Amino acid sequence: MKQKKTRNRITVYLLAFAAAIAIFCDIAVATLDVEPGTFRYESEFDALSGATTKVGIVTSDYSGLPDPVERSTNPSYEQIEEMVGKAIELQGGFGWVIDKGDVVMIKVNLVGGNSPSGEGENTDVRVVKALMRQIHKYTEGDVTMQVAEGTARDNDDPTDPNSVWGNSGYMDLLTDSMMTGINFSLLNLNQSIEDLVEVDLGSEGTSAKQGSKYFVHRAELEADVYIAVPVLKIHDTGITNALKLQVGSAPGCYYGYNKYRNSSRTDGLYHNVDHRVWTTEMIVDLCHIADIDFVVVDAIMCLEISKNANISHQVRFNTILAGADPVAVDHVSAKLMGLNPDDVAHITLAEKVGLGTNDPERISTVGVPLSQAMKRVKKSQHEDGKFGQSNRTWILSQPFEGISIDNEYFIDEATIEPIPGEGGWSEPVYFFDDRIDLLSYYAGQKGMVSYAFTYFHAEKAQQAELWLGTQEGIQVYLNGEQVYYFNQFATYGDMDRGSKKGFVNILEGRNTLLVKTVNNYGDYSFALNICEVESDPYYFGNRVAGLKFYLDKSGTGSTISGLQNNKMSIATLFECYPNPASDHATIRFQLQKPKQSTVQIYDLSGRVVKSFGSEYRTSGTHELTWDLNNKLGSRVSGGTYLCTLQAGKQSRSIKLVVK
Numbered sequence: 001m002k003q004k005k006t007r008n009r010i011t012v013y014l015l016a017f018a019a020a021i022a023i024f025c026d027i028a029v030a031t032l033d034v035e036p037g038t039f040r041y042e043s044e045f046d047a048l049s050g051a052t053t054k055v056g057i058v059t060s061d062y063s064g065l066p067d068p069v070e071r072s073t074n075p076s077y078e079q080i081e082e083m084v085g086k087a088i089e090l091q092g093g094f095g096w097v098i099d100k101g102d103v104v105m106i107k108v109n110l111v112g113g114n115s116p117s118g119e120g121e122n123t124d125v126r127v128v129k130a131l132m133r134q135i136h137k138y139t140e141g142d143v144t145m146q147v148a149e150g151t152a153r154d155n156d157d158p159t160d161p162n163s164v165w166g167n168s169g170y171m172d173l174l175t176d177s178m179m180t181g182i183n184f185s186l187l188n189l190n191q192s193i194e195d196l197v198e199v200d201l202g203s204e205g206t207s208a209k210q211g212s213k214y215f216v217h218r219a220e221l222e223a224d225v226y227i228a229v230p231v232l233k234i235h236d237t238g239i240t241n242a243l244k245l246q247v248g249s250a251p252g253c254y255y256g257y258n259k260y261r262n263s264s265r266t267d268g269l270y271h272n273v274d275h276r277v278w279t280t281e282m283i284v285d286l287c288h289i290a291d292i293d294f295v296v297v298d299a300i301m302c303l304e305i306s307k308n309a310n311i312s313h314q315v316r317f318n319t320i321l322a323g324a325d326p327v328a329v330d331h332v333s334a335k336l337m338g339l340n341p342d343d344v345a346h347i348t349l350a351e352k353v354g355l356g357t358n359d360p361e362r363i364s365t366v367g368v369p370l371s372q373a374m375k376r377v378k379k380s381q382h383e384d385g386k387f388g389q390s391n392r393t394w395i396l397s398q399p400f401e402g403i404s405i406d407n408e409y410f411i412d413e414a415t416i417e418p419i420p421g422e423g424g425w426s427e428p429v430y431f432f433d434d435r436i437d438l439l440s441y442y443a444g445q446k447g448m449v450s451y452a453f454t455y456f457h458a459e460k461a462q463q464a465e466l467w468l469g470t471q472e473g474i475q476v477y478l479n480g481e482q483v484y485y486f487n488q489f490a491t492y493g494d495m496d497r498g499s500k501k502g503f504v505n506i507l508e509g510r511n512t513l514l515v516k517t518v519n520n521y522g523d524y525s526f527a528l529n530i531c532e533v534e535s536d537p538y539y540f541g542n543r544v545a546g547l548k549f550y551l552d553k554s555g556t557g558s559t560i561s562g563l564q565n566n567k568m569s570i571a572t573l574f575e576c577y578p579n580p581a582s583d584h585a586t587i588r589f590q591l592q593k594p595k596q597s598t599v600q601i602y603d604l605s606g607r608v609v610k611s612f613g614s615e616y617r618t619s620g621t622h623e624l625t626w627d628l629n630n631k632l633g634s635r636v637s638g639g640t641y642l643c644t645l646q647a648g649k650q651s652r653s654i655k656l657v658v659k
Contacts, residue, residue: 034529037208042393043426044203045352053325053357055332056090057367058083060318064367069316074118075300082129087322087376088134090366097294097324098225099250099358099611099631100142102418104135105223105291109230109245109298110164111158112309112324117169120301121309124322125169127320128226129179132230136182137465143183146219147173150189150248151520152258153531158186179573189217190252199220199289199616202593206353206432207281210269213451215254216289221596221616227294228326232317232445233303236382237279238344240307241333242295242326243355244397246286280345281432287326287355291614291648295329297321299336304377305538313378319368326364327356328491340542343388345434352430354648367548378538386469387541390434390527394515397451401444405473405518409449415480417512418453420551425453428551433436435469438517439524442502446522452515456530456542459546465534467541469500469527476528478504479511489521506530506544571647573596573654580657587612589652594618597647601656609636 018390019425029224060075061068065082069075075083085521088094098104115121132145151164165171170186171181196215205212220226230245249288250259250269257271259269270280299319306313314528319336323329327350338453341347351358379386400409411418431437438450466476468484476484483504517526534540574588587599597617601610609630626643630636636658643651 013129013365020349024178025195034444035208036436036440037428038382038433038437038440041354041365041426045354045430047062051549052362052364053323053328054364054366055321055323055325055329056087057184057332057336057365057370057373058087058090058320059187059368059373060434062368064085064311065638067316069318071102072316073318074316075318077126077129080124080126080389081133083320084127084322087296087320091322091324094135094138098135098143098576099608100139100141100351101137101631102224102543102613103144103147103222104225104226104227105146105220106131106229107245107249108147108149108170109240109248110151110168111307113153113164113167115309116167118301119309120231120233120303120314121170121307122164122301124298125173127296128170128229129173129176131227131296132173133178134182140363141181141183145182146187147184148187148189148219148249150217150251152248152252155175156190157261158188159507162389178524187217187219189220189249190314191217193253195219196251196254200594201285201288203282204288204353206280206287206349207285209278210282214289215251216249216286217251220290224307226290227296228290228292229296232297232299232321232337233307234305234313234337234377234380234628236380237283237346238332238380239330241297241330241345242292242514242539243287243330243346243350244283244402246290246292249286249290249458253301273464277372278432280349283346284349284353284355287350288353288648289596289616291616291639292326292355294324294612295322295326297329297333299333302337302377304337305380308555315375317375318541319373323543325363327351327358328622331358331363331371331607332365335370336374338374339379340388341658342547343390343541343543347393348389349432362608374566376539381537387434387532388529388543390436390469390529391454391456392431392434392436393428393450393551394431394436394454394547395420395428395551395558396426396438396441398646399445399448401447403447403518403520405475405485405516407449407451409453411447413451413516414482415479415512416453416514420613426496434527435447436527437525438519439522442519442524446519446524448514452526454513454549454551455509455515456547456549457510458506458544460509462506462544463533464504464506464544465501465531467527467531468502469545470517470525471523473519474526475516477512477514479507501531503533505532506547527558537649571595571601571652572626573643573652576643576656577656581628584628585643585656585658587626588621591617591619591647595647597645600618600644600646602642602644603636604640604642609641 021279042469095443102532110122112121118126133289183570185562198215201212228242233240255269300318302315302317304315330347383481421427532542572590576585591621598614600608603609614622638658642653643656
């Protein structure tokens with residue numbers, strides 16, 4: 001897409017006319033109303049670096065199964081149970097997730113009222129049944145399970161055989177002889193208002209439209225363990241999996257059906273994917289409340305193109321995935337379908353707020369190699385699912401007065417490499433939308449020029465496509481060379497972020513990217529991504545695999561999205577007392593913000609000796625008393641133990657000696 005500035009006489013006349021109109025209207029000093037909450041400085045995200053994690057992948061033909069079958073056939077229940085058990089075993093089992101006596105909520109995906117189980121629209125009941133039997137076996141029956149969902153139907157009763165629950169086969173579990181002796185119930189999260197609890201995420205919330213406040217069923221907060229069991233499918237937001245599944249936790253009795261906010265219903269959710277409607281942020285906020293402990297993915301039958309069951313959309317994967325990190329599981333699931341996880345906005349934002357890791361170097365897969373399990377599926381043709389995510393983190397220059405994209409406001413501007421926070425440049429800024437909302441950042445100022453800068457790291461030198469959306473004048477410099485020039489006015493068009501695109505050559509390793517924009521008319525924004533070369537609209541728009549935007553100067557791409565050295569502790573675990581302890585120990589800890597938190601005692605071999613359960617606790621100081629008994633009620637032997645506090649995704653430990 002490398003090109004020189006070429007402007008014919010007509011263009012020059014049009015520009016002169018536009019400039020005259022601008023001066024006449026005195027737009028140089030005008031300001032426009034801006035939308036609050038559209039950006040946040042990276043330093044305001046308090047997530048720690050993602051920990052390493054494992055995701056188990058088991059296909060029906062996996063050689064490690066007792067009875068492997070071809071991936072093209074519909075497996076039997078017994079084969080699915082073997083797959084679920086093996087995937088859980090490969091990723092490390094339930095050891096640190098479930099204790100005897102726990103209440104376990106199993107959140108499923110129920111959407112289509114006329115879609116039988118196994119067609120790809122609703123979570124296959126056989127997968128849920130297999131999971132429940134695994135939990136029952138592991139806990140020796142000392143567990144209470146709730147299969148929960150808030151369907152998109154008004155008063156969808158799990159006891160009604162004509163409901164989504166009934167058509168999907170879940171009611172049959174109640175009379176299934178293989179479920180005899182298993183303590184479980186079906187729970188409709190859409191029940192009455194009296195069952196709801198309002199949760200205020202405060203500064204940890206990301207949706208400005210929602211005000212960080214959400215209603216959820218009280219059972220979600222009271223459960224000791226929360227397990228997500230999504231069916232993997234293409235959706236307008238990219239994919240539906242563990243993270244997107246949490247939209248179903250928003251109770252329809254409060255938010256309405258299909259939980260949309262519109263002009264006639266102001267208490268709904270912004271549950272669609274048009275420009276600036278906060279869907280991604282709402283998904284991540286609901287995931288924050290759920291605090292997912294474990295994920296089992298039903299990828300037996302998946303759907304491409306659309307979330308709705310249609311025989312032409314079905315793709316049989318015959319695969320089960322399992323893992324304790326919901327972001328990592330979604331990362332692997334996206335790759336399983338041939339998508340780039342960095343293009344799915346709710347995956348990248350979930351990592352940013354600390355819900356898990358999207359870093360492939362920190363994610364290991366066990367079982368069937370991902371390259372053998374994956375199939376390339378057709379993407380959603382909705383705007384958000386069709387195009388890859390724009391880079392959303394930039395450093396921005398001070399504003400310069402003027403309406404000409406051709407003036408140089410920096411000496412040798414094409415080759416500058418600014419430092420965040422110095423020389424008139426901002427600290428790294430994250431935008432909550434694919435359109436980088438410069439109008440809001442610059443407080444509605446018009447008649448100005450500004451610059452945005454980032455580095456990116458590429459795994460190899462290659463040709464790529466520059467996908468760009470803008471309405472006004474823009475120049476793009478890649479590695480010091482101008483690769484795009486536009487000095488007119490146009491709408492984004494139906495392609496939005498990809499309304500303008502062309503070929504560029506990227507270097508192996510470190511690349512520089514500078515964007516210069518002008519604001520004459522008011523819709524001051526741009527969108528930019530660097531995508532794989534692809535002409536088929538069912539597959540195009542994927543960001544180049546392995547490409548990472550970042551803002552340090554190392555050239556490694558190791559510091560991406562957030563500032564890894566700007567972390568605020570949200571949990572403090574104080575010294576236990578007395579220590580050593582002879583008959584009891586008091587455990588004190590402090591939460592900076594309301595948080596789902598768990599306190600456990602481990603012996604030095606890493607086994608859980610005592611668990612105090614998982615609760616959604618308020619901010620402030622909390623105290624627990626340990627009677628020095630283990631989870632079976634017997635006194636522990638003398639020695640050294642570790643008291644561990646898990647708050648969200650942050651963990652703190654301290655030694656405690658028992659006499």
